[in-house]
Amino acid sequence: MDEYINTGAYLRLLWDELRANMEAALQERGFEDVSPSHGWIFHHTKDEGSRITELAAAAHITKQSMSALVAQLEEAGYVRRKPDPSDKRAALLFLTAKGKKVRDAGRQINFDFEKKWEARIGSADYALLRKLLAQLCETTAGSRS
Amino acid sequence: MDEYINTGAYLRLLWDELRANMEAALQERGFEDVSPSHGWIFHHTKDEGSRITELAAAAHITKQSMSALVAQLEEAGYVRRKPDPSDKRAALLFLTAKGKKVRDAGRQINFDFEKKWEARIGSADYALLRKLLAQLCETTAGSRS
DNA sequence: TTTATTTAGTCAGTTTAACTGACCACAAAA
DNA sequence: TTTTGTGGTCAGTTAAACTGACTAAATAAA
Numbered sequence: 001m002d003e004y005i006n007t008g009a010y011l012r013l014l015w016d017e018l019r020a021n022m023e024a025a026l027q028e029r030g031f032e033d034v035s036p037s038h039g040w041i042f043h044h045t046k047d048e049g050s051r052i053t054e055l056a057a058a059a060h061i062t063k064q065s066m067s068a069l070v071a072q073l074e075e076a077g078y079v080r081r082k083p084d085p086s087d088k089r090a091a092l093l094f095l096t097a098k099g100k101k102v103r104d105a106g107r108q109i110n111f112d113f114e115k116k117w118e119a120r121i122g123s124a125d126y127a128l129l130r131k132l133l134a135q136l137c138e139t140t141a142g143s144r145s
Numbered sequence: 146m147d148e149y150i151n152t153g154a155y156l157r158l159l160w161d162e163l164r165a166n167m168e169a170a171l172q173e174r175g176f177e178d179v180s181p182s183h184g185w186i187f188h189h190t191k192d193e194g195s196r197i198t199e200l201a202a203a204a205h206i207t208k209q210s211m212s213a214l215v216a217q218l219e220e221a222g223y224v225r226r227k228p229d230p231s232d233k234r235a236a237l238l239f240l241t242a243k244g245k246k247v248r249d250a251g252r253q254i255n256f257d258f259e260k261k262w263e264a265r266i267g268s269a270d271y272a273l274l275r276k277l278l279a280q281l282c283e284t285t286a287g288s289r290s
Numbered sequence: 291t292t293t294a295t296t297t298a299g300t301c302a303g304t305t306t307a308a309c310t311g312a313c314c315a316c317a318a319a320a
Numbered sequence: 321t322t323t324t325g326t327g328g329t330c331a332g333t334t335a336a337a338c339t340g341a342c343t344a345a346a347t348a349a350a
Contacts, residue, residue, distance in 0.1 A: 089343095
């Protein structure tokens with residue numbers, strides 16, 4: 001176990017790098033009221049509509065936190081809620097046209113940025129890394145209240 | 146580029162998992178005033194002493210932020226400062242005996258936890274993943290003011 | 291069918307870990 | 321010796337999480 005590298009710190013550093021890039025790139029494109037924390041929403045809101053509770057569970061944050069993020073995006077016109085016809089307590093969340101633009105921009109920004117990483121370690125190794133990360137995540141436990 | 150997986154979200158999820166485990170395990174062992182954010186300090190404070198500025202730069206946070214983290218640990222007796230004999234502005238940071246216990250515990254906790262991940266994808270693949278992460282980080286740019 | 295329990299979501303308040311800007315004392319360079 | 325840079329602190333702000341208490345509707349149990 002001696003001299004075991006600090007995997008956590010690495011994960012964190014890389015995530016931070018990606019996040020900072022995303023933030024800057026979104027600003028540049030004029031989406032000033034969007035931050036990387038909203039990423040999950042853009043990426044996972046389904047065309048048929050998604051529930052806040054559902055999004056929260058998937059992102060491993062509380063529904064209160066997700067609620068706050070959604071409220072910010074709604075205020076700025078990236079998403080809208082509609083009452084869920086099948087459950088009067090619930091609302092369904094949809095991306096607006098503006099929201100879909102951000103989603104697509106985000107994908108592109110991510111893709112472009114990762115090319116840099118790909119260049120650092122080679123595309124074969126990078127593909128492998130991504131595959132391993134995905135695999136590791138798929139069997140992940142744990143959520144918040 | 147279609148259906149490109151969200152690497153950032155994966156990094157984040159994994160880091161969070163590791164972090165949550167570390168937090169819980171440290172609590173269990175009675176180190177209640179230590180959080181994963183202090184990890185960098187425990188891991189990188191050298192036996193010959195380290196500067197706050199130096200630690201901050203390496204961790205990619207501002208010296209003010211590092212200063213605050215260090216103050217918390219000093220208050221709780223995990224580190225102590227001594228004036229740097231070669232520079233009257235500066236202080237050198239050392240781990241106390243208590244601090245070294247946390248460092249060692251932290252290593253062990255990390256090591257134990259990662260065995261679970263290792264089990265998920267196999268030890269060969271896991272070793273590879275760690276190697277690739279390390280490689281990717283080594284050539285990383287960017288720091289804060 | 292009335293009662294009890296979950297569930298979707300909000301409101302209010304708190305905490306952690308960052309940040310910026312202004313500053314001081316000393317060090318190093320001009 | 322004057323200017324500029326550096327180590328570090330102080331004060332204040334922000335983002336993004338958290339907990340706890342709550343309402344209204346849905347579902348399960350009596």
